[in-house]
Amino acid sequence: xxxxxxxxIMATIMTGTMIVMLSSHWxxxxxGFEMNMLAIxxxxxxxxxxxxMEASTKxxxxxxxxxxxxMMGVTINLLYSGQWVVSKISNPIASIMMTTALTMKLGLSxxxxxxxxxxxxxxxxxxxxxxxxxKIAPMSILYQISPSINTNLLMLMALTSVLVGGWGGLNxxxxxxIMAYSSxxxxxxxxxxxxxxxxxxxxxxxxxxxxxxxxxxxxxxNSSTTTLSLSHMWNKFPLITSMILILMLSLGGLPPxxxxxxxxxxxxxxxxxxxxxxxxxxxxxxxxxxxxxLRLTYSxxxxxxxxxxxxxxxxxxxxxxxATLLPPLIITSTMLLPLTPMLSVLD
Amino acid sequence: MALVLxxxxxxxxFRKCPKPNVASCPFLGTHFVDYCSSSLxxxxxxxxxxxxxxxxxxxxxxxxQREAALDITSPEEKPLVSFDKAIKDEIKDQFRRxxxxxxxxxxxxxxxxxxxxxxxxxxxxxQFRGKEDLDKWMVTSDKTIGGRSEVFLKMxxxxxxxxxxxxLSSEAPKDGESxxxxxxxxxxxxxxxxxxxxRAYDWSQFNTLYLRVRGDGRPWMVNxxxxxxxxxxxxxxxxxxxxxxxxxxxxxxxxxFSKFFYSNQGRIRDAQYQLLLDKISSIGxxxxxxxxxPFFLEIDFIGVFTDPAHTExxxxxxxPELNPRLFK
Numbered sequence: 001x002x003x004x005x006x007x008x009i010m011a012t013i014m015t016g017t018m019i020v021m022l023s024s025h026w027x028x029x030x031x032g033f034e035m036n037m038l039a040i041x042x043x044x045x046x047x048x049x050x051x052x053m054e055a056s057t058k059x060x061x062x063x064x065x066x067x068x069x070x071m072m073g074v075t076i077n078l079l080y081s082g083q084w085v086v087s088k089i090s091n092p093i094a095s096i097m098m099t100t101a102l103t104m105k106l107g108l109s110x111x112x113x114x115x116x117x118x119x120x121x122x123x124x125x126x127x128x129x130x131x132x133x134x135k136i137a138p139m140s141i142l143y144q145i146s147p148s149i150n151t152n153l154l155m156l157m158a159l160t161s162v163l164v165g166g167w168g169g170l171n172x173x174x175x176x177x178i179m180a181y182s183s184x185x186x187x188x189x190x191x192x193x194x195x196x197x198x199x200x201x202x203x204x205x206x207x208x209x210x211x212x213x214x215x216x217x218x219x220x221x222n223s224s225t226t227t228l229s230l231s232h233m234w235n236k237f238p239l240i241t242s243m244i245l246i247l248m249l250s251l252g253g254l255p256p257x258x259x260x261x262x263x264x265x266x267x268x269x270x271x272x273x274x275x276x277x278x279x280x281x282x283x284x285x286x287x288x289x290x291x292x293x294l295r296l297t298y299s300x301x302x303x304x305x306x307x308x309x310x311x312x313x314x315x316x317x318x319x320x321x322x323a324t325l326l327p328p329l330i331i332t333s334t335m336l337l338p339l340t341p342m343l344s345v346l347d
Numbered sequence: 348m349a350l351v352l353x354x355x356x357x358x359x360x361f362r363k364c365p366k367p368n369v370a371s372c373p374f375l376g377t378h379f380v381d382y383c384s385s386s387l388x389x390x391x392x393x394x395x396x397x398x399x400x401x402x403x404x405x406x407x408x409x410x411x412q413r414e415a416a417l418d419i420t421s422p423e424e425k426p427l428v429s430f431d432k433a434i435k436d437e438i439k440d441q442f443r444r445x446x447x448x449x450x451x452x453x454x455x456x457x458x459x460x461x462x463x464x465x466x467x468x469x470x471x472x473x474q475f476r477g478k479e480d481l482d483k484w485m486v487t488s489d490k491t492i493g494g495r496s497e498v499f500l501k502m503x504x505x506x507x508x509x510x511x512x513x514x515l516s517s518e519a520p521k522d523g524e525s526x527x528x529x530x531x532x533x534x535x536x537x538x539x540x541x542x543x544x545x546r547a548y549d550w551s552q553f554n555t556l557y558l559r560v561r562g563d564g565r566p567w568m569v570n571x572x573x574x575x576x577x578x579x580x581x582x583x584x585x586x587x588x589x590x591x592x593x594x595x596x597x598x599x600x601x602x603x604f605s606k607f608f609y610s611n612q613g614r615i616r617d618a619q620y621q622l623l624l625d626k627i628s629s630i631g632x633x634x635x636x637x638x639x640x641p642f643f644l645e646i647d648f649i650g651v652f653t654d655p656a657h658t659e660x661x662x663x664x665x666x667p668e669l670n671p672r673l674f675k
Contacts, residue, residue: 048618048672049621050573050575050583050609050620054575054577054580058576058577117576120626167452170452170453171454171455171456171461172456174549225551228465228551228552299461306466
């Protein structure tokens, strides 16, 4: 793609998300969603092959359906409240429709089927944008309407998302699908806390984006799309291999890494709201996620898989790919746990 | 819809009649009666004559008739037709598959531990050792469009291979619209999970297709289709040639996946794309060399393996003159 065209498209994606986040008028929010969706389609189809076209088609159909549902919810809300401003939604039907639409955009269960298929069909760069940047806009609207959301519905979606994300990612060998199921599970954690403490959702989203960005950038450095190619990384980039180890454990939510912060905070908030069974189930289901992250780590960093090249250590050669901002991203993704006491300023 | 078809299959025939080929596989179960009754009416070849005719090519037809004769059930063994039993068996089968799916999902990819899958360098995907292996394939020819080619699939000698044989005829059907004809194909059925859910093969860690075949010197086309959910991609496939030697010795054909070229609706496209190996739906062998007459292809097994010497990712280039949009 020519640089001017790429710049315009990326600017449109960012503008669309900004419009959604900064608007208080429902129509403008919908316009922002549409701009964002239409602009990202050429990014998804950057590598022009039939699989990418199928992935883009699936993404477009899902997002367009969600936008239609959102518009329907907005229209019903307009009918009952008489206003376009984003405020408390009094009508339960409008609230449920908007929640359903936004969860469809995020890829929460039971609207999660498109996430692994679309992520698998696109490049690593496009997948990174899809699983990080594209979550910001719907999450910001969920944040704004959080007092009006049906708690039971969202909690059910959250629980099923965590289950689906853990179970679905279990025996995957394709890295993009693993990250897609990881996204579904993390979205589930965010959805669980949004009605009780939306600020925790923002914290979880921030840390999730940092960890996912770092992981994708490490995969792009090695051009790995399968577990097998990742397991040959020890031969080429031993330092990157050890970074993957730490990042996977952080994604799995193990202390003393950053990924533990959102899980800890969310379980604490849920127990403060007299919920015992749901956070227990979520914590137990998170073990499934940890299992497949650990399996990835085992084959990548903890074992020296037999490689096909004749050289014992290929790392003697310099790698030519640039890893912009990778060191600060890895540090923020893994070493923020000691800063947890600072979260008291959010209260 | 697939489940309904399976029920109709199960209720009427109850696995006693031979499975019909795609050419005569209509939608409704009642038509299977016609197929069975027509095979019952075919003349039965005398057993003494078949041994002397075995070596000539013409008795492939007689062999088929003998095959048909062997499949005719004697009056004492009438096919058991029971609707309730068939439905119960089908439901049990589907739930057993669901249970296996859940257990295999827990164990690892394809029901095997992950380290075993990652360390694997060669895998036999299809082999022909019994009748149940033939059920994973279907044969088709231009008979579906009114042509005169015939194709059959049966087990080879000692149940160690599959024999695909028949007669190719390039005589175009006289329907006023077809100008060309003459093809026969053998296509693998799409793997199905519980409740007939479509599945795909993941061959992403292999890079070469390995076939052990014995042919008659004819050129075949190996076609691979990817798994897809959109109807526009149903006609897309990736193909390469397989030239058979025709001798009495087995031939080992190795085709790297990087060599497969892309075609859509039967036409090779200017814009070529790499075959992505993580969602393979089916493989097929097609004969369409415009040479009328009998043919045969014996297949021992079809496998995939990693050839460490083969580092090519994609054999074809796209040209900016032919496809400028790919270079924008």
